[in-house]
Amino acid sequence: MNAPVITATGLGRDYEVGGTMFAKPKIVRAVAEASFTIAAGKTLAIVGESGCGKSTLARMVTMIEEPTRGSLTIGGTDVVPERWSDLRTDVQIVFQDPYGSLNLRQRVGAILEEPLKINRPEMPAEERKEKALEMIRFVGLREEHYDRYPHMFSGGQRQRIAVARAIMLEPKLLVLDEPVSALDLSIQSQILNLLMDLQERLNLAYLFISHDLSVVRHVADDVAVMYLGRVVETGTKEEVFAAPKHPYSVALLSATPNADPKAERHRIRLGGEIPSPLNIPDGCPFAPRCWKAKDICRSDLPDLAGNGHRAACHFPEN
Ligand code: ADP
Numbered sequence: 001m002n003a004p005v006i007t008a009t010g011l012g013r014d015y016e017v018g019g020t021m022f023a024k025p026k027i028v029r030a031v032a033e034a035s036f037t038i039a040a041g042k043t044l045a046i047v048g049e050s051g052c053g054k055s056t057l058a059r060m061v062t063m064i065e066e067p068t069r070g071s072l073t074i075g076g077t078d079v080v081p082e083r084w085s086d087l088r089t090d091v092q093i094v095f096q097d098p099y100g101s102l103n104l105r106q107r108v109g110a111i112l113e114e115p116l117k118i119n120r121p122e123m124p125a126e127e128r129k130e131k132a133l134e135m136i137r138f139v140g141l142r143e144e145h146y147d148r149y150p151h152m153f154s155g156g157q158r159q160r161i162a163v164a165r166a167i168m169l170e171p172k173l174l175v176l177d178e179p180v181s182a183l184d185l186s187i188q189s190q191i192l193n194l195l196m197d198l199q200e201r202l203n204l205a206y207l208f209i210s211h212d213l214s215v216v217r218h219v220a221d222d223v224a225v226m227y228l229g230r231v232v233e234t235g236t237k238e239e240v241f242a243a244p245k246h247p248y249s250v251a252l253l254s255a256t257p258n259a260d261p262k263a264e265r266h267r268i269r270l271g272g273e274i275p276s277p278l279n280i281p282d283g284c285p286f287a288p289r290c291w292k293a294k295d296i297c298r299s300d301l302p303d304l305a306g307n308g309h310r311a312a313c314h315f316p317e318n
């Protein structure tokens with residue numbers, strides 16, 4: 001088997017907030033620890049509610065931010081800040097909101113060529129333009145779009161531009177942080193189909209971040225469910241969707257519209273709020289909201305040991 005495109009081991013990130021002259025800053029544990037691998041041509045979907053640490057994970061993987069702990073390898077190379085500039089072209093990111101991530105004063109051609117100008121300064125201008133036009137066609141836009149500005153496009157087309165920019169440098173891994181969450185439902189499936197088509201043609205690995213399980217069901221090979229900065233369950237899409245083990249996954253899935261309306265589904269409403277990451281409870285972070293919690297859950301943190309389909313829970317579903 002080929003080496004994975006990416007391996008993360010115990011990756012975590014803390015932030016200090018609210019320090020003043022008189023008070024020590026508090027620590028926000030945005031990602032406690034995350035471990036996963038993704039092979040070429042495969043998609044790992046990260047799911048979880050807002051605030052569980054998905055975007056922080058994305059920023060570590062794309063080398064926008066340095067992890068506080070843990071390690072990361074890309075294509076077998078250890079990711080350390082001294083290597084960032086070599087490795088960055090292998091990992092590209094597409095954000096939720098292309099309006100925020102595209103430079104609105106640049107024409108599409110300039111947007112697409114910029115990564116080449118920076119990273120392949122020796123490439124002749126003609127060749128750069130050729131490559132930009134090729135990518136424009138590749139993502140389903142038209143050559144005349146080369147001279148237009150981002151505001152002249154629809155949301156879905158803008159996301160196509162963001163995807164085209166992300167693949168200009170022929171990365172190995174694309175991080176997709178809620179790439180369709182800002183789009184209308186009908187446009188979502190077009191962009192998802194584009195992403196799946198690109199993945200197959202370019203053998204890309206995807207780290208696909210979404211809070212929306214119906215999107216994940218569409219695109220994932222493997223799934224990691226996050227809660228309060230931790231991966232609480234992981235397995236293949238089939239395993240996690242058909243037989244979730246962690247009560248949090250069970251609750252999340254129960255709240256997702258079912259493709260089969262006749263299927264019996266008991267919707268579980270989670271009580272309580274997600275605890276603040278400034279104040280993570282002892283034991284299992286999900287215990288305060290869990291209908292199965294017992295004493296051990298409030299004192300001992302369950303781990304995610306083992307291989308294959310697994311959950312960090314003292315009393316997993318069978
Ligand atoms: P998600 O993408 O799943 O919504 P984030 O990774 O954005 O979650 O945030 C995880 C937690 O870390 C949140 O509680 C958020 O407030 C906190 N956080 C994220 N970035 C920072 C930062 N730069 N400084 C302080 N806290 C942060």
Ligand code: MG
Pocket residue numbers: 054055056
């Ligand atoms: Mg986010």
